Amino acid sequence: MTAPYYEALPTDLRPSHYDLLVSDISMSKETFHGRVAIDFIVDVPTDEVYLNYRDLNITKEGVTVGDGSVGVVSLEKFPAKEYFVIKLLAKIDGRVTVVLEYDGQIQNNMAGFYKSAYVEGGEEKFMLSTQFEATDARRAFPCMDEPDRKATFGVTVEVRDDWVVLGNMPVASEAINARESANYNSASSNSTNSTDSQKLSSKNSGVKRVTFQATPIMSTYLLAWACGDFQYIESFTSDVYTDNKPLPVRIYTTPGYLQDAELASQIAPKIVDYFSKIFEIKYPLPKLDLIAVHSFSHNAMENWGLITYRSTALLFSEEKSDPVYKQKVAYVVAHELAHQWFGNLVTMKWWDELWLNEGFATWVGYAAVDFLYPEWDIFKEFVSQSLQTALNLDSLRNSHPIEVPVVDALDIDQVFDTISYLKGASTILMISNYLGTELFLKGVALYLKRNKFGNATSHDLWGAIGEVANLPIDHVMNSWIKKVGFPLVSVKLEDDQVVISQQRFLSSGDVAPEENNTKWWIPLRVDGALAVDALDDREVVVKGKLGSQYFKLNKDSAGVYRVNYSPEILEHNVLPYIGKMSAKDKIGLVSDLAATSIAGNTSTSTFLTLVMTMINNNHLGDDYPLWLSLNKELGHIFRVFGGDFTKLQNVVYETKALQFVDSIKQGHVEDDFLTIKLRSLVLGRSVGLNIPQVDSYALELFEKWTASHAIDPSLRYFVFSSIAASRDFSRSQFDAILKEVTHPTSLDSREIALQALGKVQSKEFYTELLSYIIRPDIIPTMDSHYLSVPMSYNHVSRDALWEFFTANYDEIYRLMSTNMVVLDRFVKTALCNYQSMEKYHEIETFFSNKDVHGFERAYRQALDKVRINAEWGSRDGDVVREFLAQL
Numbered sequence: 091m092t093a094p095y096y097e098a099l100p101t102d103l104r105p106s107h108y109d110l111l112v113s114d115i116s117m118s119k120e121t122f123h124g125r126v127a128i129d130f131i132v133d134v135p136t137d138e139v140y141l142n143y144r145d146l147n148i149t150k151e152g153v154t155v156g157d158g159s160v161g162v163v164s165l166e167k168f169p170a171k172e173y174f175v176i177k178l179l180a181k182i183d184g185r186v187t188v189v190l191e192y193d194g195q196i197q198n199n200m201a202g203f204y205k206s207a208y209v210e211g212g213e214e215k216f217m218l219s220t221q222f223e224a225t226d227a228r229r230a231f232p233c234m235d236e237p238d239r240k241a242t243f244g245v246t247v248e249v250r251d252d253w254v255v256l257g258n259m260p261v262a263s264e265a266i267n268a269r270e271s272a273n274y275n276s277a278s279s280n281s282t283n284s285t286d287s288q289k290l291s292s293k294n295s296g297v298k299r300v301t302f303q304a305t306p307i308m309s310t311y312l313l314a315w316a317c318g319d320f321q322y323i324e325s326f327t328s329d330v331y332t333d334n335k336p337l338p339v340r341i342y343t344t345p346g347y348l349q350d351a352e353l354a355s356q357i358a359p360k361i362v363d364y365f366s367k368i369f370e371i372k373y374p375l376p377k378l379d380l381i382a383v384h385s386f387s388h389n390a391m392e393n394w395g396l397i398t399y400r401s402t403a404l405l406f407s408e409e410k411s412d413p414v415y416k417q418k419v420a421y422v423v424a425h426e427l428a429h430q431w432f433g434n435l436v437t438m439k440w441w442d443e444l445w446l447n448e449g450f451a452t453w454v455g456y457a458a459v460d461f462l463y464p465e466w467d468i469f470k471e472f473v474s475q476s477l478q479t480a481l482n483l484d485s486l487r488n489s490h491p492i493e494v495p496v497v498d499a500l501d502i503d504q505v506f507d508t509i510s511y512l513k514g515a516s517t518i519l520m521i522s523n524y525l526g527t528e529l530f531l532k533g534v535a536l537y538l539k540r541n542k543f544g545n546a547t548s549h550d551l552w553g554a555i556g557e558v559a560n561l562p563i564d565h566v567m568n569s570w571i572k573k574v575g576f577p578l579v580s581v582k583l584e585d586d587q588v589v590i591s592q593q594r595f596l597s598s599g600d601v602a603p604e605e606n607n608t609k610w611w612i613p614l615r616v617d618g619a620l621a622v623d624a625l626d627d628r629e630v631v632v633k634g635k636l637g638s639q640y641f642k643l644n645k646d647s648a649g650v651y652r653v654n655y656s657p658e659i660l661e662h663n664v665l666p667y668i669g670k671m672s673a674k675d676k677i678g679l680v681s682d683l684a685a686t687s688i689a690g691n692t693s694t695s696t697f698l699t700l701v702m703t704m705i706n707n708n709h710l711g712d713d714y715p716l717w718l719s720l721n722k723e724l725g726h727i728f729r730v731f732g733g734d735f736t737k738l739q740n741v742v743y744e745t746k747a748l749q750f751v752d753s754i755k756q757g758h759v760e761d762d763f764l765t766i767k768l769r770s771l772v773l774g775r776s777v778g779l780n781i782p783q784v785d786s787y788a789l790e791l792f793e794k795w796t797a798s799h800a801i802d803p804s805l806r807y808f809v810f811s812s813i814a815a816s817r818d819f820s821r822s823q824f825d826a827i828l829k830e831v832t833h834p835t836s837l838d839s840r841e842i843a844l845q846a847l848g849k850v851q852s853k854e855f856y857t858e859l860l861s862y863i864i865r866p867d868i869i870p871t872m873d874s875h876y877l878s879v880p881m882s883y884n885h886v887s888r889d890a891l892w893e894f895f896t897a898n899y900d901e902i903y904r905l906m907s908t909n910m911v912v913l914d915r916f917v918k919t920a921l922c923n924y925q926s927m928e929k930y931h932e933i934e935t936f937f938s939n940k941d942v943h944g945f946e947r948a949y950r951q952a953l954d955k956v957r958i959n960a961e962w963g964s965r966d967g968d969v970v971r972e973f974l975a976q977l
Contacts, residue, residue: 103139108241109244117216120197143192145202148174172225201909203218203220242307243308244301257315264300312392312394331372341404343382350411351405365428391426425452444506452512474677475715482597485596486958494509504945523646578653581655590631592609592612596689598961615646618667619663620636646674653678673716677716684726736779738977773808777812788813799835807846810847811846831869853886861894888924918952926963
């Protein structure tokens, strides 16, 4: 057998079943004891057993092999590589059980087996839960922590008897043993100095032992359990599942949040039924639990049968939550439920094909939201946000292929990014549109049936779809999955014929010959004059005259590429027909012209002319995704070109903002979801544009809020950010908004308040806010990016952010690197918004002597963006100023 290129454990033996006991949990000491019995199938006789571990205390004396007749020579640890080797006196063969006793740490970093703090009735309390993806199961028990080392799992957890314990599967047995135990400190103890008075409620309080039914065969990263003071609401599917009964779906929370679980409880069963139908395989487990976890690094984790969520990704209050969170909850719930098939039932063989999990779950998550809420037209927003975000990242030199080599554990975390999720989803949308969604899903169902409870590859997926479609899908998709980047499709006239060509697109505009070797198969989807199906060569000449007819490539922006029209075609065949384009086509045109302006393929003045044409002719209408796309591109231009750009922003936003303010004042109650989102977008963007009526209305609403906390949730960000951005921002106003960070009055108010505070103009306040980035008691580390990103956008505070980052790097690294995903996110989102070569060199010099392993790709991508911003600003600065002077 050929050895894999990545660091993997030997394949002499493989696990078939784990029996795990977690006991002696001490909240005060943050420790637990574990015992795991691993049943192995020995494929090649061996005298060594390799297992992964991290933060576990394991000794040779704690290991028993078989019935004890096989002696243990030594236990050699390799902590840097997170594995150890048990060396035996004799070779083992056939089947053998290895039992290990060990001690572990309860983590505080949202990884492994960890605790989350929350406040209830003024008292700090804790809950416990797990987060094992990608390689943190090894922090809770010794295991073969690789996705293709699937096994079944039996889990037993001992906790205080007044707690609820949840697992992947239903409870098999539960027993309470009354005893005195100093180890089971109260969930309310909040320091390592907790005294014995903080034990269970009475001297003879009980310890509960909960054993769960064995799981299906699955990967270690999907194992999960959670313990705490939980409540639930329950709903059921319409279809029948295990035992020919409806599937029970429970939403768990800590006390006080059940009323906010109604939305998830309503939609989750419908999504299970929907996926069971389109995948042609019913959800296979006998129960499904979704639980809100107070500390969470991402949005959610798809543990089979016990899905864990950040609170704002699962819970929603009709009275208090910003409506945008309704869409977030619907999508994240759908995304994680999709994983129950794509990822859990069928799993990638190795992390280099993570996109098989995430790209597909992203696309089909949108499909589920579209099924539940067709009036949202969610795929328009996918084109506006997800596709464009993927293209923007993939246009960097330091991007990576969808299927990317992953060597070790720290490399794995870096591929949980826009490429795996959004470019992966975008390529799936492209091929499903080309084939037809129904036919595409038939191929997906075949893939799942063939590989259920096993591991698979991209080749397996494309093969199944190709078999159903009777097309060489594996061949045509190869370049999209295995090659970095995407094409720029250029269109020009030569001798009255249309010439269409492709080359790799880079935002820096400087593609080298060696970077331009890929030939993509490109579905052109022509709208209007002429007909051509696809481009699979460098160039194709299309016969026929365009004249002044409408002609547009990439109809509905379904393809993962950008289009660059010659000035002649743009002037005569594209721009005159904006009014007849679909919203998705307008989004594609706006995004493509902005991107080619940045790269220097066209002038920024061309993009600005398009903006003015759309504004003057009302081509935007009230289409939220189109406004969202334009807003994103204008925001980028403003960050690069600064104050010169304010006048155009007033032209774009002022009239619409005033209309919305007048409508609210007249008592019009808006109930259309997309219009509410558009209103929030426009009013939020009007902040800082010095529109007196808008600013005074924000102040009026803020004063009402401070008096009664009554405010339309959809207006909260607009109001908070307007006040924070004001030159008259006072200490009392600052403290009132900051209190929403430290003592949030709604599920989403901390996130919203942090984003609003990022608008501050006062040095006193932004200096204070920056200090809180390394104060988890003020800003939880998991939420630090909600402040750092807007502060990096803010022309007043962005340099101070960089100075703070460099001066406090050691502390930032200490706080965030224990969960490298958090540091990676901070670097990639906060350091990319500078726009000078001076800053580029400062960043590069600062990191030149730093260990960036674990976030090196994010760091290099941030540098790419800074250089691109600097070159764009230098190249088109005069052009932009001249254009704006004529407004």
